[in-house]
Amino acid sequence: MTIFYRPAAHQRPVPRDTELAEPFLGDIVKWESITQQYFDGHIDEDVYKTYRLTNGVYGQRQGGRNQMLRVKVPYGSIRPEQLEMIGYLAEHYSRGWAHITTRQNLQMHYVQLDQMGEVLRLLASVGLTTREACGDTVRNIAGCHLAGACPYEILDISPWAEAAYEHFVRNPIAQRLPRKFKINFSGCDTDCGQAMFNDVGVVAAVDMNEHGKRQAGFRVYVAGGLGANPHAALALEDFTPREDLLPTIEAILRVFDQAGNRDNRLRARMKWLVDTLGIDEVRRRVLSIRRTLIASTSWPGGLPDAVKLDGDEPAGRASDGVSLVGHGAASVPVTIAARRPVDGASEYADWERVNVVRGTTNGTVSAYAHAPLGDITTAQFRALADAQRALGASVRLTNRQNLVFRDLQEHQLGDLYRRLAEIGMASAGAELLRDVVACPGADTCNLAVTQSRGLAEAITDALEEAGLAEVPGLRINISGCMNSCGQHHVADIGFFGIERRVEAKSAPGYQLLLGGHVGQEQIKFGSRALRLPAKNAPHAVVRIVERYVGERDAGETFATWLERAGGASAVARSLRDLDRFDTEEHFADYNETGPFAVAVGESECL
Structure with a gap:
């Protein structure tokens, strides 16, 4: 497949069908034919919607021909020319940035339906597809982002x-x-x-x-x-x-x-x-x-x-030092960087200790790039692609909406850090507490009740101000409704958006859940604590984290502390004073200036 796109901002790629491999070309030709028939009134709305969703094109709250485009990135593995292409499309067809999802997809909003054929051609030219990213299909195949680099x-x-x-x-x-x-x-x-x-x-x-x-x-x-x-x-x-x-x-x-x-x-x-x-x-x-x-x-x-070609030998060693499969390189002793900050350390040393993972058979290391809320701008996409090429790294998108650079050598870490710092993606603590996960919320989603992204930003700011943003071992997830696209059920601290009614007035609120966890082939869904006004949720988070930090025993997990503290209901009782609507601010959602109003539309693709 010819890759005709390069990152020069002035260059507009012009894809030709002869440069596109099947089956990508077949998908695009069919898309353009079916969509034209829909525009001409020859295909019913409900039939076209089914077809559109199967091709990763999803209606959004703003209606009209505004569409969300979901690009499949299997198990998050992405190449530099693909990063560049997403950046180009975000700049010329979307709003200047794209978004990493919790299933390792990439999404762009406000893509116009009548431009979608051009966009699909450009994606296909770098081996990307939206096929079956939505709809009643097998969705993007997700996987551990450290696979092949985990000790x-x-x-x-x-x-x-x-x-x-x-x-x-x-x-x-x-x-x-x-x-x-x-x-x-x-x-x-x-x-x-x-x-x-x-x-x-x-x-x-x-x-x-x-x-x-x-x-x-x-x-x-x-x-x-x-x-x-x-x-x-x-x-x-x-x-x-x-x-x-x-x-x-x-x-x-x-x-x-x-x-x-x-x-x-x-x-x-x-x-x-x-x-x-x-x-x-x-x-x-x-x-x-x-x-x-x-x-x-x-x-x-x-x-x-794929297994015969690449092998599936583990990166680290078995617990008894025995390689389990035996068709890859010999194993060597492994180490993993402490996943916690060190007080008084320089910014680089802090990043290196918190964001770097070691432990592969060939001695390489991996390092996280932090993408707050999973958002990456056009300029950042280009810089990430440049870094990937210069360092000879592989890159994966994570299910906590970040990127991880893999297959690095020790001497390359300083260079990677400098590159990430220049584009604002070198924060220590990617995948830890300051790294709040949120769905798109009422910004674009038809089903969302609240502005989950705004709450995520407010919680991060509150944790930073309180000096708690780098507390290890805690995860916060937010969904704009109960459907859990932000995976609030499996977070230590989870929220989902709800409508509150106060003296016949509508107000944005959240249900707080505590104690969710997934790991060790077990899962525990968070327990409901209490409902809160949206604007008081950050205060609740700060108080919960302060209490956990102050009361925990050495090495005690949040789940163990929560149980010892009496569970979600007991913690909820200590937060009752926050369940109040006593200012006009409580009746407006984040990133909105007018009174709160629920505007839930028809579901397209839960």
């Missing part, structure tokens, strides 16, 4: 995530599903890939084979989900051998396609199928289909080509 992983899940993406994108069995279908990969039970709340969650694991030797494979979990009714994923079987992984995922998808609820979209996800049939029956059907799937022309059994 604790059992397998490098990168080639497995790539194989899953290649197998399911445009696959006929993955199109008109009862509902969306999400697959996540993690390389160990730390579960940085967040497998435990997805339709299929894959976690690398170890088992004893028939000869009494350890073998690396997977534990597959099914039917997890967040939303208004969160469900924990359940184990399908004790252990899935590597050669059976893709057939297992396909068998799960086929069961969902055959038995999922097509009459009620609100109960159509995989989690509801388990509620209806029971996990034992779902398990029986999946394993039955997997056993005979070899008869299908789509059978993906054995080791996928």
Whole structure:
């Protein structure tokens, strides 16, 4: 595929069909034909909406031809020319910046529907697609952003995530599903890939084979989900051998396609199928289909080509020093940088200690670039691409809306830091407390009740002012409604937007949840504490964190402290004084000047 775009700001790329590889070109030609038929009135609105969503084009609150465009970035792996292209598109077709999502996609808003064909061509020229980024399809395949660079992983899940993406994108069995279908990969039970709340969650694991030797494979979990009714994923079987992984995922998808609820979209996800049939029956059907799937022309059994080509050897060592797979470089001792700031250290030393992870077989290191709220400007995209090229690094988008530079050498860290500092992306603590995660909220989303992004900024500012922004071991997530696009259920401190009624007046508010956590192949959803005015939520966060810091024992986690403190209800009682609406400010949301009003529209793609 020809890559014709370079980062010079004045250069306008002119894609030609001869430069685009199939199947990208086929997608684009069909898009332009179907969209023109829609403009001409020959395709009904509801039919076109289904087609549009399947191609990653999502209506937004502003209506008209304003669209949100979601670009798939499988397991967050992105190349410099792709970073440049997103920057170019953000500048010329959006509002000057793009956004990293919690599923490692990239999103742009205010893209005009009649310009979408041009945009899709430009994306295709650098190997990016929006195909099946929305709609009732297999969504972007997500995975641990440190895969292949983590000292604790059992397998490098990168080639497995790539194989899953290649197998399911445009696959006929993955199109008109009862509902969306999400697959996540993690390389160990730390579960940085967040497998435990997805339709299929894959976690690398170890088992004893028939000869009494350890073998690396997977534990597959099914039917997890967040939303208004969160469900924990359940184990399908004790252990899935590597050669059976893709057939297992396909068998799960086929069961969902055959038995999922097509009459009620609100109960159509995989989690509801388990509620209806029971996990034992779902398990029986999946394993039955997997056993005979070899008869299908789509059978993906054995080791996928991506795994054969790149290998899946873990970056670190097994706990007993034994390499588990044995088809990669020899393992060496590993270290991981302390994930905490050091008082009195220089800004660089602080960044190096907090944002750098060490522990790969070839001695390379990884370092986080901080993108507050997941937003990256055109200039930052270009600078990130320049840094990636200059350092010879690989880059991944993270599910906490940052980037991580990987495959670095020690002597390159100073250069990377300087480059990131120049563009405002060198804050220490990416992925830690100051790094609040939020969905787009009422800025653009039809379903959002509140301005979640504004609250995230206010919480970060309040933590900085209180000197608490670098407290380790805590995560804050915010959603603008109960649907949990900001993943508030699994944060230590979570919020979702609600409407409050005070003396017949509408006011922005949030439900506070405490104690959510995902990891060690377990998940705990946060418990409801109390409802708060939006403008008082930052004060609540500061008080909770101050109390945790003041009362915790050495090494005590937030979850353990919360339990010792009496749980979410006890902490809520100490915050009751904040549940008040005593100024006009309480009746306006963040980033808004007028009185608060709920303007929830029709859902397109929950």
